[in-house]
Amino acid sequence: MWVIAVPVVIQNVISIGLNLVDILMIGRLGEKELAAVGSATQLFFIFSMVCFGLYSGAAVYVAQYFGAKNEAGIKKIIGIDLAAGITLSSLAFVLAMLMAPKLIWIFSRDEEVIALGAQFLRTVCFSYILTSITFAIVYNSRAVQRLKAATIINGSAIIINTVLNYCLIYGKWGMPAMGVRGSALATVIARTIELTCFVIYIFVNKQHPFHGTFKEFFSFDSVLFKNVMKTAVPVVFTEGGWATVTSLTFVAYGMLGASALAVIQIAEVVADLSQAVYFGLGNATAVIIGESLGRKETEAAFQYGGMAMKITWGMNLFVTVLLILISRPIAAVYQFNGETTHMLVLVLIAWAFTTTPKMLAYVLICGILRAGGDTLYSLAVDLSCNVVIQLSIAFFSVLVLHLPIYCVVVLVSISDITKTILCYKRYYSKKWMNIVT
Template sequence: MKLISLFSDKKFFKETIKLALPIATQNFILSSLNLFDNIIIGGLGEVAIASVGLANQFFFLLNLVLFGVVSGASIFTAQYWGKKDTTNIKRVLGLCLITAIFASAIFTLFALIMPNTILSIFSNDPEVINMGGNYLRIISLSYIFTAISFAYSVTLRSIGHVKAPMIVSVIALGINTILNFALVYGVGSYKGIGVYGSAIATLIARLLEFAMMLYIVYKLKTPVAASIKELSDLSFEFIKKFFKITIPVILNESLWALGVTVYSVIYAHMGTSVIAATNIVSTIDRLAMVIFFGFGNAAAIMIGNKIGEKDEKSAFLYANRFIILNPLLGILMGVLIYIGAPSILFAYNVSAEVHNYSNSMLHVLGIFLCFKVFNYTNVVGILRSGGDTKYCLFLDIGGMWLVGVPLVALTGLYFHLPIEKVYIFVFMEEIAKFIVGLPRIASKKWINNLVVH
């Protein structure tokens, strides 16, 4: 009866769906972009898949740094929106843009100067390194524009304006898909340029996404349509408060990205077929998680708004609802992945070995997905929304570096277990984070009002 009353609030579900579906749709589109890229590149063979996958691994690192920056900013944005303080929201956006542009500029510089050196960290296959290096040099030109689009997109979402970012992503996906196929394989008398055509297509799509995002923000005069003066109206105290909360998030995402990179290095030393299989599975993993990204971000917005309104009782109630609802949906999605693995892999033109590796890994993903969903909801949707970013850093990084990375390194490099068995140990970090993270929600220590004067 108590469980029924916990989920009897129609207004809660209406608001959740209103926020979660557009965010999930946008994430689905972005993940689909990667999936379409993989499928299109898949027709060029395993070396091409591995090359693009490793080059995109470098962007994955940047993306997580950017996610750390915008996630930290969104904590403040959601709470400020709870008290309808648009002046400080624009200041938060300004700091977010400055930090994101600085980070992406550094990544761009390294990608342009030493792309092959970067990729040699992940693979020792000369053909993969050379092809991936040229791809990386082209795609890196989009990093700064992507960072700006990302900052505006997440800020809009944090104040409940979720449709505009979704529409921009839909258009960008359409452009990218059409250009990708045309430039990779050619159209009519034009002969495609293979992997490099994919890089150029994605670059053009991200430039157009950047232009469309700024046009919508300022043409529609949204609450985040800030002038340069409003964005740069920053006091030392404001900057200090911002980075006190945001730096643990940036460190969290950066160290987590480094851990994922270590996983990739281990996979790379297990062979090119393993690289190809893990790239395929990671793309499907991201695609499966999109609905939970939607619900997790909806949780962060709704809980953050309630904390900003000083309604801590509702914030805690919302947290309990999300931490039950999301993992239940995770179990359902896991079953679908487990059963549908052969059908999912039908689109890939790969060897029997890569197919078998991927199929077995998808079974593992299906079994453990609900734990991954729980931890994402807990860290991104609940604890961070209350400003509990130091605990999130301890939880996320402790699970990865004290459990996941050592076990994967040991089983993959020392015991030389097959990839499907090694992949099981990746999820041991999720089990550890589940055990340690669950009591934190009940403690209510994560609820902190950051915008009270």
């Protein structure tokens, strides 16, 4: 678990930590610039979650093939991932180019925010296809436990992105000052470098499970494709639905003003940074359970799931206290007015108390149930709780009760509490364990 979890945690800490720095850079341009970028990144957020759903669903097969030492099967799953990912990213690219202002309008009615957001979106969308290919390599590297090079390449690309952000946003080191468009361009350049490094690494390393010919990757038949999609599509709908509901919740927050959008943008990144350890735990749990099921060791898979939940409870206590302690220092970094700064502190504290149900649900669904191929149940629980509970509470709290944003954040967590209860029952039933390979 440590071998798999630590590199994933490092990847996420670097990514989220530098994303926090990026938001600080953009935030210093102004609240409207920050709101614009936050709104523009919602399309990428949905797209990336759909990719995550596709790849993590297909990774059920990769992990079990890895446990069964079937490298030919692994390559075919990678081929399915690439074909589907490139198709999805191409659609997202076209949508961003043709409908950028309308997409930003969903989140904000401010004309300046719409103009800045469209400017950012029409530049950053050139990274979508590159990102879909990179994601396929990174997610499946976890399933085959080849994480060292992936972590180094991914971390280096994120650092390059941050440095370029600084140069292109503010016009440093002889580069033009491009504002929000500079941030988008930095992303495109960093993603290009990242994918190039991955391709070279895999091409040179002939012992890597992903090293193969075009035919080896794309010789999958319709039967395998359909079987993988039966597992992956529910996860795509789960993650895509979750991302869509999260973005619509972002719409509800946006009704409270540009300051609320800016505050939520910062709070989400800080919360993600504090939760990076859970992402590592969830990935490690999924790989270990998938490998165990690939060897038909069902009781071991069940025990690993129980171990992961005990670790999650321990981490919850630590992260909750940590978020409360850092809330004021984080808010002080941003040069907002007094009212917005106070709002940020309260939102961070609210987020601290919602960590426990959110992360329990995450590890149960992403780390345990999906690894057992129980993707339809995960879809039913996740989507119903998100749509019926989270979305309705968010809009009701804003439009009817007129509650401040920190109260809305707390009430929305009722969705995660419900998910956790339902998923715990499913785990103990053992109905989630399926051998799919």
